Amino acid sequence: MNKPINQSGWKPGTPVASDGSEHPTVTGNKALMLEEALIFEIGGTDTCGVDLPETPTDLPSRLGDFGRKQGTGLPGLSEPETVRHYTRLSRQNYGIDLGFFPLGSCTMKHNPRLNEKVARMPGFADVHPMQPTDTVQGALGAMNELAHWLIELTGMHSVAMSPKAGAHGELCGILCIRAALEARGDARKVVLVPESAHGTNPATAAFAGYATEDIPANKDGRVDLEALKERLGPDVAAVMITNPNTCGLFERDMKAISDAVHEAGGFVYCDGANFNAIMGRVKPGDLGVDAMHINLHKTFSTPHGGGGPGSGPVVLSEALSPFGPLPFTARTDDGYIHLVEEENADEYDHTSAFGRMTAFHGQMGMFSRALTYILSHGADGLRTAAGDAVLNANYILRQLEGDFDAPFAASGPCMHEALFSDEGFAEGFSTLDLAKGLIDEGFHPMTMYFPLVVHGAMLIEPTETESKAGIDQFIMAMKSLGERVKAGDEALKSAPHHAPRARLDEAQAARKPILSWMRDEG
Amino acid sequence: MGMGPYGPTPLRLARFARQVSLPSRLRQGHWIKTMRYLPLTETDRTAILDAIGASSVDALFTDVPSDLYLNGPIEGLPLHATEMAVEKHMRKLSKQNLAAADAAFFLGAGAYKHHVPATVDHLIQRGEFLTAYTPYQPEIAQGTLQMLFEFQTQVAKLYGCEIANASLYDGSTACWEAVAMAARVTRKKRHVLSGALHPHYAEVVRTMAKFTEDEIAGANVKLTARPDDDGLIARIDENTASVVVQYPDILGRIPDLQKIADAAHAVGAKLIVVNTEPVALGALEAPGNLGADIVVGEGQALGVGLQFGGPYLGLFAISDPKMVRQMPGRLCGETVDADGKRGFVLTLSTREQHIRREKATSNICTNSGLCALAFSIHMTLLGDKGLKGLAAENHRLACIAADRLAKVPGVTVLNDHFFNEFTLIFDADARQLVRDLAEQNILAGVSLGRLFPNDDCNGLIVAVTETTTVEDIETLASALEEKLS
């Protein structure tokens, strides 16, 4: 391209640029903090960073009349430019590798690099999903081995491995429940969901054709067992419960809840987002759960990758197992691992599957990572990890309950996350302001405004992979920010001040959406 | 006989448990008293317990009923292991597979083996990308957000559409989401599926439609030299919300999209085009330029790799920007920050589950971010020139392969037209043939018997990419000559 990249608006003849900052630069760069243009501004359709084959021009074509007549307009960059482009972009991101990431209910734990190494082994990374099963016994074996761990850790009967993420797993579980009810000719219409649930719960239930109703909570922040019992009846298909719940508390009546739901002919779905707190400490199967998805990207350390891919296997009770989706793996006595699909499901006594959720078998790249993590920890290490996660969260709760309103601090020890509200903040100051202040202190904000049952909620999940020194530094920053929001420190209203960007205008983005770069075509 | 995850009796599960005995031998050596991913020392734990006034970690689990609380590691499961031991175990499992690179490889049918430049995998492993969360805090997530904005534009341009989202799980789930969106936009519930749509995609659509009470009108695949466009058009009626057609189709043939689009639009139906091989669009006209309303596909072929079926990358784009509020999935948009600098944010999120809850356009809450990054980097390295060159090379080799394989006695090439994948017809059972050839390190393709087990059709889908050599083609041709003679 023939124009220099100039995002500061500098013009020749003026000695320095002005970007409103104390020491402006002409390029907009600030030493190691480098601005980066879009590939559409720096690339060209003639630029290319790969080997181009010497394809002769007089090729025979079997494309018929369907050949491309218009160019794609896709810009290319050379390899050095590509490396620089994405390296610069990466440096405008926060990640677990950089610092403390206390997002409640997201379990942002360390992502071990052995996982990455294993996932790239050719036997997992370079095999096609439709190869003959003789040629993929190791990949199927890894899936089966992970399935075994998930069944044992949860005390459940079986596991559906194919769901692609947590919400997909949730859908899988609810579809199993609907299939089970239909199989007994029982058309129930209602799914009960607590107000504190993740938004995916009601969205999933609605998709599966259910009306949702709130489950009342008691003042401790737990499900109100008696109120729930009163609501149960022949129209209730299932209850969806998150345990530990999103207030950070263990549902101590879980077994009684499950018994009551089962007695009323319904099923219990457990959102497994918070399984990290209890793995190796209690088995959901023992609590009467019928279906629970497991976010491998939370509990079992597969990377979040800036928003996926996730992986959401669903463990199932004996009652729901016959309805699990295809395909799945089955191991016979000879040690051979079979792939059970639509054509051979009857050979494996699995004729009631509700269907298929995805083209292939699930997130193999995540299975190999999760299994690697699980084998590294072992049964003892996973149990210790859950304990450390809970220990760290209680440390934060008790260190900060004097500085912030902690609505459920009196409800006993928390599990893996600590919940605070915005009560006591100066007029006009919000949780958002505090969160943006945390960014300036070098931390990723906690989960905000969730769960909805607490005003200005701040949900903090430290995980087990944070050092005590790191947590102490965070506590110190929180205490300072607590004083500032109570005092009404105006500087917080415009925070962050040290991030690559100041607060972004989200209203403009939504009012006049610009969702792709189409300008160059005029 | 079923010992797998759905095995119905506890006895089977118990036997299953004993068979997985290998990892229990992982624990060896004397230096593994510490757990390498846990920073807390015993001193730290004691200090924290003192600070919070608890007697032990176990005491923090007081809300768990004591009769259900596990007092020690779950029995029968292996204990923690060294990095070295785990790697060794996983390597052993990895070796029990025939990797594509070690075979003469011709599988496609929705997943393609392409060369992924080394740069791609290096860049996606930068911790700031790999270990970042969904970019809900845009001030410290501009890297992911700008990348998504670029990705959305790349997908829109590739598909000849106006707007693409930030990706979905994979091609098959994107296909279902397109069907659901067409129902929302047209307020009709009947969907006409081409018989040559990938059968797994069709099965995902059928599974979901059972629960939303959409009507799915499918058809059996016909083994003809050209797709049965007229048969598809004949099935479109006034109640039709969408017509779903794959391009190129599962047999590698190329449907006449414009003709189908005209027929769909005449009754107010939306044309959904499914593409499983994005490289094809370096040579074939973009579906958006041929009347498609929604274009979805699998992006795995660029940057992502085979990975035994996942994680993959669902692509989703629309031609009419007015439909954007009915679109599923995350969207990244351009805006400015408080200092007036250009920046990017996730936008129009009121469509999504975390806000609309039971009224959301979809229950999906994630995209396939890291795979989108890999796709985007690969696409940036290619550019228009590289994509066209790559497509030309794929097509050149596919033509060579088709010509050579057609010379095998008893073999005919079904397709009049194809891009890099075509279907061979012969008398022998293709499914058994694929299994037999695998023993000679030839992964010959995907048999129709595997894909359409209930349709009683026989044939072999063969995919050829730039990674296929002329020697590979000769190996397959010779093996077919020997087996079919």
Place this chain on the structure above:
Amino acid sequence: MARYFTEEHEWIEVDGETAIIGITDFAQEQLGDVVFVEVPDTGAEFTKGAEAAVVESVKAASDVYAPIAGTVLEGNSALEDEPELVNTAPEAEGWFFKLTIADKGELEGLMDAKAYKAFCDEL
């Protein structure tokens, strides 16, 4: 002309047989920056309490219910390009839709400006 208010923070301006409906200043303040409004099509018929329109801010989507039954005469098309009118002029140019009143009896029991102010002060 008379103006009525509902507990769902809608205002209704009645002029003979027709009514203009919008959301109150209090409501827009609670919503924050309005980014999108979906108004009903002309001719749509609503019963009292039916979902009639959608108003979205950056972080929230809310349904607007028909405060009285009627047939839609016109939706405010200006909101398509300028949803911010709901913030800047909620009880004037930022109106949502006009309808023919089906049953004037439904107006009884709605609040006047003074009662609505008292209602908001209690929230």
